[in-house]
Amino acid sequence: MTRTQTLDTARGRQEGFTLIESLVSLFLFLVVLLLSVTLLFSMKSFAERQQLFAQPRQSARRAVDFIAYHARGATDLNAEGGNPNCLVMWYDQSGNDRQATYNNLTGGEPLNAAVDATTTLFGDVATDLITMAVPNQNLLIPVESWPGWQHAANLRFRYGDGCPDSALNLQMFKQVTGYDPATGMSPVLMLVGSDGSWGYYQITNYQDGVNANCCDSNPPEIKVINNPGQSDGVNPPGGQPDLKDPALSAVRFCAFRVKGGVLQQRPGVFDPSNPDNGFVTLLNNVEDLQIAYIFEDGSIWNTSAQSFFPDGNVPDGVPDQAGPMGGAVGNGPQDVINVRGLRITIVTRSPREIPRQTADRHARPAVEDRPGATTGEADNFYRYRLTSTVMIRNRTLGS
Numbered sequence: 001m002t003r004t005q006t007l008d009t010a011r012g013r014q015e016g017f018t019l020i021e022s023l024v025s026l027f028l029f030l031v032v033l034l035l036s037v038t039l040l041f042s043m044k045s046f047a048e049r050q051q052l053f054a055q056p057r058q059s060a061r062r063a064v065d066f067i068a069y070h071a072r073g074a075t076d077l078n079a080e081g082g083n084p085n086c087l088v089m090w091y092d093q094s095g096n097d098r099q100a101t102y103n104n105l106t107g108g109e110p111l112n113a114a115v116d117a118t119t120t121l122f123g124d125v126a127t128d129l130i131t132m133a134v135p136n137q138n139l140l141i142p143v144e145s146w147p148g149w150q151h152a153a154n155l156r157f158r159y160g161d162g163c164p165d166s167a168l169n170l171q172m173f174k175q176v177t178g179y180d181p182a183t184g185m186s187p188v189l190m191l192v193g194s195d196g197s198w199g200y201y202q203i204t205n206y207q208d209g210v211n212a213n214c215c216d217s218n219p220p221e222i223k224v225i226n227n228p229g230q231s232d233g234v235n236p237p238g239g240q241p242d243l244k245d246p247a248l249s250a251v252r253f254c255a256f257r258v259k260g261g262v263l264q265q266r267p268g269v270f271d272p273s274n275p276d277n278g279f280v281t282l283l284n285n286v287e288d289l290q291i292a293y294i295f296e297d298g299s300i301w302n303t304s305a306q307s308f309f310p311d312g313n314v315p316d317g318v319p320d321q322a323g324p325m326g327g328a329v330g331n332g333p334q335d336v337i338n339v340r341g342l343r344i345t346i347v348t349r350s351p352r353e354i355p356r357q358t359a360d361r362h363a364r365p366a367v368e369d370r371p372g373a374t375t376g377e378a379d380n381f382y383r384y385r386l387t388s389t390v391m392i393r394n395r396t397l398g399s
C-alpha cells in the first residue's frame with residue numbers, strides 16, 4: 001500500500017468517526033429537544049389546571065365578600081322598629097302582593113316562567129334571590145310638616161347641610177336622596193315614624209324653582225312633591241300605614257340573583273312584573289346562590305334539615321313579613337323581623353373544562369336545601385363552594 005493509499009484510508013476512517021459523532025450528537029439533541037417539549041407541554045398543562053383550579057376559589061371569595069358586605073350593613077334606619085325592612089320579603093304593588101325574595105326558584109312562582117331547563121325569568125332554577133336595604137348614608141331627614149298617611153303629595157323636609165348656599169343645599173339634598181336626572185325623581189325610599197311604623201316613599205318632583213332660596217327659611221326647608229301612589233306602586237305588605245312624626249330614611253335597596261350562570265345585582269326592590277329591569281353583571285361562572293336565615297331563637301331555616309319550602313304556614317319558601325302596623329301575613333317567630341343573620345353560600349366553577357380529561361369527574365355540590373347534581377350531570381368543570389355566616393349588625397346591637 002502506497003503512502004497515498006494509507007493517507008486516504010486514514011482520512012476515510014476519520015470522516016466515518018466524524019459522521020458517527022455527528023449522528024450521535026444529532027440523536028442526543030433530538031432526545032433533549034423531545035424531553036424539553038414534553039416537559040414544556042406537561043408544565044403548560046399543569047399550569048392551566050392550576051389556573052382552572054384557582055379561578056373558582058377566587059371568584060367565590062369575591063362574590064361572598066361582596067354580598068356579605070351588603071348583608072352585614074343592611075338597615076332601613078328604623079331603630080325604633082328594629083329595622084323591620086332591612087330584609088325585604090314581600091311588598092304591595094298597586095294592590096297586588098309581590099315577593100321580593102325567593103328560595104329555590106322553580107319557574108312556577110307568580111309571574112315567573114321557565115326559559116329553559118336551567119333558567120327562569122327570575123333567575124337560574126333552584127337558586128335563591130334576595131332583596132335588602134343598604135344605607136348609602138346614615139341619614140334621617142326630618143319632615144317639617146306631616147299631613148298624614150303615606151302618600152302626602154306635598155312635603156317639606158328640614159335640610160340645610162349645604163346652607164347658606166341654596167343651590168348647593170338643593171344639590172346635596174338631591175345627592176343624598178338619589179336624584180335621577182333622567183326621570184327627575186328619586187328611587188324608592190322610606191319614611192320612618194317615631195313609633196317604628198314605616199312606609200315606602202318616592203320624590204317625583206324636586207321643585208327646583210320653589211327651592212331656589214331654600215336656605216332663606218328658618219330652619220332651611222326643601223319642598224318636594226310625591227304624586228299619590230307614585231312610589232313605583234310599592235307599598236308595605238300590610239298596606240299604607242298611618243305614620244307618626246316621620247323622617248325620610250335615605251336608604252337604597254338592592255337585589256342579588258344568579259341568572260345564566262352570572263351573579264347579578266339590581267339597584268332597587270326586585271320587581272317580579274319586570275324581572276330583568278336594572279340588573280347588572282357582577283361575576284361570571286356562578287352556579288348557585290343559597291341563603292339560610294338565622295333567627296333570634298337560634299334556629300336556622302332553608303337548610304337541608306329545616307326549610308320553609310314546602311311549608312303550608314310560610315308560603316313560597318321565605319320568611320313572613322308583617323306590615324308595619326301588623327299586616328295580613330303575620331308576625332310570628334319566623335317573621336323576617338326576627339332574623340338576626342344570614343348564611344350565604346356561593347358555588348362557582350372554572351371558566352372552561354379541564355383539558356385532556358376524558359372522564360366526567362365533577363358535579364355541582366349540595367348546598368343548604370338544594371341537593372347536589374346527580375352522577376349523570378357530572379362534567380369536567382372544577383367547582384368551589386364557599387359559605388360565610390353574617391350577622392346583621394343593626395339587629396344584633398347590644399345582644
